[in-house]
Amino acid sequence: MHTVAVLALDQVIPFDLSAPIDTFTWARLPDGRTPYRIRVCSPTPEVTAGHFALRAPHGLDALADADTIILPGTADPTVPLPPGVAQAVCEAAATGTRIASICVGAFIFAATGLLDGQRATTHWIAAADLSAMYPKVTVDPNVLYVDNGQFLTSAGASAAMDMCLHMIRNDYGSAVAAHAARMSVMPLEREGGQAQFILHPQPPAPAGATLEPLLHWMEENAERDLTLDDIAAHAGTSARTLNRRFREQTGTTPLQWLHRARVRRAQHLLENTDRAVEHIAHQAGFGSSTAFRDRFKRVVGISPQAYRRAFRTRGAADRGGATRTSRKTVDQ
Structure with missing residues (x-):
């Protein structure tokens, strides 16, 4: 029997703790036997653990004879x-x-030094902090999980289950993993290289920034074939000066900001209308x-059609853009 040790540190994130326990517990061999023994x-x-306390039946010595160690995230992953x-x-x-980490459990993993020189992932919102704290780790915020062989890291909540199903499939085959996926009400087919579904907000301008009226105008006119000269003319300045002000106030260029505005508009239309991709591209x-x-x-990391399948508002019809926005950031 394969022993899975789930290491719970103080302020452990409850779902990070329960996801691997539930997923491995659902696995069944063809004869009905449970292939995994779980130790917390x-x-x-x-x-x-969030709003409750957890008593762990095993100490650190139980890690010595484990076949797999899971490192869940904690509320403050920067704590030593x-x-x-x-x-x-x-x-x-x-x-x-x-050894595998879940979400910001990658900080715990990196703190051991075992991820030095390795590619790893974590929840996209924490990726920059992980990279800054552990520069020897190559952080990829755009995937669900990374399998380096002995060491694995995953992004957010659902990505942790994807990674666990991946490990079950490697250990006992697709049939056993498929059963665990069905019992967990999870798809089996999502691969680690699939992009995390990240909401890409516009780079914010500081409160009271002089560019704020221009940003509103650009967003309202994003469907037009605007050039840098067009934007500069509307702002009453030169293209060179506009580029400088944009970088100072938003951290990006006017055209990069405009492209992001167009993608956001496309995300809204994909989520809330039945319009063809060609129509959305023009609009x-x-x-x-x-x-x-x-x-x-x-x-975004995936095709427009794949995004629509993942984030389509249930029952939404084309109402000329009048439907309620249901933009989501999935905790993967």
Whole structure:
């Protein structure tokens, strides 16, 4: 039987803790046997987990004979590791134990030094902090999970289940993983390289920024074939001066900002209308459907059709853009 040790540190995120336990528990061999033994471990007898306290039946010594160690995230992943945690995880790794992190559990993983020189992921909202804290780790915020062989990292909540199903499939085959997926009400087919569904907001301008009226005008006219000279003329300044002011106040260029505005408009139309992709490309201000598909995939990470399937508002009909926006950021 394969032993999975889930390491719970104080302030552990409840779903990060329950996702691997539930997914591995649902796995069944063809003869009905459970292939995984789950152990919840902690350096202390009790840890906080959101609105409740959790008593862990096993200590750090249980990591030594685990086949897989799962590192869930904590409410503050920047807190230094408790004494003995890094040593216990590293000693297990030295014997070949598979180690996987969930969401911001990647910070715990990186703190052990085991991810140095490795590619890893975490929830997109924490990716920049992970990269800044651990520059030796190559952080990829655009995937669901990364499998380096012995070491795996995943993004947010649902991506953790994707990663666990991936491990079950590697351990016992697709049939066993498919059963666990059905019982977890999860699709089996999502691969690790699929993009995280990230909401890409406009780079904000500081309160009272002089560009604020211009930004509103650009967003209202995003469907037009605006050039840098057109925008500069409306602002009453030179293109060079406009570029400088944009970088100072938004951190990007006018045309990059405009492209992002068009993608956001396209996201709204894909979520809330039945219009064809070609129609949306024109309405959002892209010169062609080919240019639209290319830009959308580069910014969002998936094709417009895949985005629509994932985020389509249930029962939405084309009401000329009058439907309620249901833009979502999925916690993957």
